Amino acid sequence: MAPSAVEVEPITVPDVATLKLQAVSHSGPYKELAATKYDPDAEAGLKGHDAAKYPDYLPTWDRTEKYPPLQPFEHYEHGQDADPSYPNLLPEGAVSVTDLTPTIGTEVRGIQLSTLSAAGKDELARFVAERKVVAFRDQDFADLALDKALDFGSYFGRHHIHPTSGAPPGYPELHVVHRGAGDTSSVDQFFANRTSSVAWHSDVSYEQQPPGTTFLYILDKPSTGGDTLFVDAVEAYRRLSPLFRERLHGLRATHSAVEQANGSLARGGIKRREPVVNEHPVIRTHPTTGEKAIYVNPQFTRDIVGLKKEESDVLLKFLYDHLGYGADFQARVKWEERTVVVWDNRVTQHSALVDWKDGQRRHLARITPQAERPFETPFEG
Template sequence: MNKMNLEIGTPPVDEDAIALEGVFEEARIERLSPVFGASITGVDLSRPLTAEQQVWFRNFLTRYKVIAIRDQDIGHEALERFASYFGEPYTHPMAAAVGQTSAVNELRADEKSTAAFGETWHADMTSEESPPTVTMLRLAVLPPHGGGDTLFADTVTAYERLSAPLKAFLGGLTARHNSGIFSEKYGASGNLPEAIHPVIKNHPISGLPTLFVNTRFTKSIVELGQGESRAVLEYLFHYIAETPDFQLRFRWSKDTLLVWDNRSTQHCAIFDYWPHTRVGYRVTLYEPKTA
């Protein structure tokens, strides 16, 4: 089996395609759920990866959608280097307001926080014409009594499990996404991105259809009347948020680097640890690199 057969244009889902032999001899993979998600131990991101290892990681991500790379006590430079294997760093349009000063963005919540970043179900910045493709987050400080888990939903499986008539109906629709959340939450004004995306969007690498609407950015369905749009979106938002069968709850460990495919998943951060501190370092990428 060719280890690289998940790259652009081929369907992803053969486990042999991400065999570790000859690429990472010391590594071990464990599933995070039967549906999606995997963790890997025994790799070291403090050093550059070979071209073959980079392709392997991209395939691993496409296949599992959320990957946890354990025990990465790495600095920002190594984080940025690993991130560069997945795309170009994305700068948030509200960079200053969300505390971003470089490609690596500190995510911090502590006793002074009234909210944490990403507390509603969303994919990152779908209000962009080309939304981020991959996001990675390394947690450096964990709350002492647990908490601060992150929920994920697999939006390929969410689509797959809809009935055929609903799939056919949604297949012809597009939706408006905007960044209103930033004016509401951060008082932002000016040119915030907005975009129209198909409600069912094919993943650019796997080709698989995904359910591409989210509570944070999706405002209406272009082809429907206002009431119809509201009802359909309401149903889809609830369906994604309330179907545990295609969700996982990720429990962090210190120095885990979590990478998610922003095109085939949604996530929701849980802020249950106040007044304790949780600190992470985050890099967001756009424009997939091909091998």
Template sequence: MGLQVKELPKQTPLESRKPRSDYYYISEESSKLAKHPEWIPTWDLNQEKRFENWEPFRHTDRGYFGDPTFDSLFADADVKTRKLTPRLGTEITGVQLSSLTPRQKDDLALLVEQRGVVVFREQDFKNQSFEDIKNWGKYFGPLHIHPTSGIPAGHPELHIIFRRGGKESTKQFFANKLNSSTWHSDITYETQTPGVTLFGMLQTDVGGDTQFLDTIVAYERLSPTFQKLIDGLKVVHSSREQALHAKENGGIERKPVIDSIHPLVRYHPVLKKKALFVNRGFSRRILGLKEEESEALLQFLFHHIETCLDAHIRAQWDDKTVTVWDNRRLLHTATIDWDDDTLRHAFRLTTLAERPIASEEEFNEWTPEAEKEELDKKEETLSLTPAEFYEKYYKKD
């Protein structure tokens, strides 16, 4: 069979080839740039709609078991830590993530939740086996399988980022855009969304930083009046556009499209704080509001969050850096700021956490059984008019 060329989804904006009937690969030219060919992304057509979205489960957050002194995690005398800002982000050397004990992993979970994002230098994570990496992540929660992204062949739990530079590629990217910022929290369309997330760099050069922004601070900046206005509102998060985009560009859908209803203001059960839980990538409409009202409020919140750069850090990469963050409280964006023909090749391991909830009371009362009942009537809920939704969910006796 001759090679058939098709475009891949824009998250991997490269030409692809189809050497046999059941796999898409990146081009041979691009493959030759990879220093770690075992991590090259593939798309297995046999995985089309093969996986289901997670059934409701009770999450056990390892942060509850962490020691706030972090004595176990920082026991080695060679450990060095540096705060990136007073409230957000820490950089660490002297801790090898792949070698952590269960007790140290509990400390790690608490540290990541308290600091939001932790940047680890001099890591050997990428040299571990795929199974060892996945088993490491399972300690923190079930592993997410991305519906559309490239994966190392046979390992759908590992999401691959493979982005090549070049003046023509950069010019094309910015042809219709003023900047490369796409602030988001990962896969918030899932019923139970990510908590601890690991991102390991395989190959990079100067540029391509990842920026992080704290939505706890973004919520706390709002006036008490505005906080009261939005507390309790519900937002629809959807995978529809992502799935459609992937199919239009030659990709696959490993799971059915999903729409989920989440609180606009989310309660973090370990930190006992509230955060804004909306992002341009997946938040589509606020239930109980008319279209124009929902759009105006969402656009205000998006603009507020994305300009809150005094609650922000910028993580710089080298090929031995691993970053771990809490997807419940942070938004992040890639930075497309290089135009030479160098490669940014990385992987993401995403663990699922609790169902997003609006308050401590709701968290304590939540059960998988009650959640299943809500999911069974989700389509009916989504079809309610703003007035009907208000009467059923917002109106107080």
């Protein structure tokens, strides 16, 4: 669990806007920000469960981490440089490629992401933009030094530092997802006032420049359960009638970090930055593929600019239901050991599933490169 809520004075930290967030590589000064709290039960294991396989990735919550607002930066989208035949990412005869559904989701075996050349990384960005989410099996990401994993991710954009999540000490760019071994009570509490764990969202869509090509890799997993659902927001857009699509173009929606920050503090968590609210187009365009996608989600979107509350609520509910119920343009990724899942956060939404209750550990790490500010191109009919 996160530490109890105790207010402390912020300390002086290096200027992350100019040093850390350029994301060229992981540099030294941030190792001085020592964690003030960690979960000892997670490290040791509980009730006959094994200790964490990757203790260096256990989450910490450091109340001294106080960062200034994120500054705009110029993002370069490497997928635009890719060879669409993917000779470096998917060399003929060397890899196994299996599509999970016609429009979204692919499983790849036989290539090691950590060894990709720059050309291979370009192809990775384009391939993920086209297939929306790709599960790469038998990867060595979890065994890399944390610096090396971050260096790999920095090719795809400026590292995002999550304002509230746990992170390994000294590595705030690594977003840790962890439910500890022996933890059954929090699952029961989770469902005490909920009937489902499905919570569709696009990661930190409230940022001025939300993430693009995103990496999530498994560290510990339950024997079954804990899968992740993804929805293709491009296909969801295409399913709408031309008249309805045309009406959505030109609309903008607010995305808010306020509720997430307040929720973190209420649970005894942290707030590394002051929460922001930003406006984005309801329909955004991908810079490489030119595809248009619905870009609102129930976790962070609050209203449509210029509409009255009742009007906004009705339109947003329709779009949320359309995405959430669209099983014919969704994919379910089952986690295996040594899996790295890569998705394009601009054109997908996802939800973790809390469906295991036996106290097994679920532990993952996310690398979250930011991308361009969402933009919209004209309606094309």
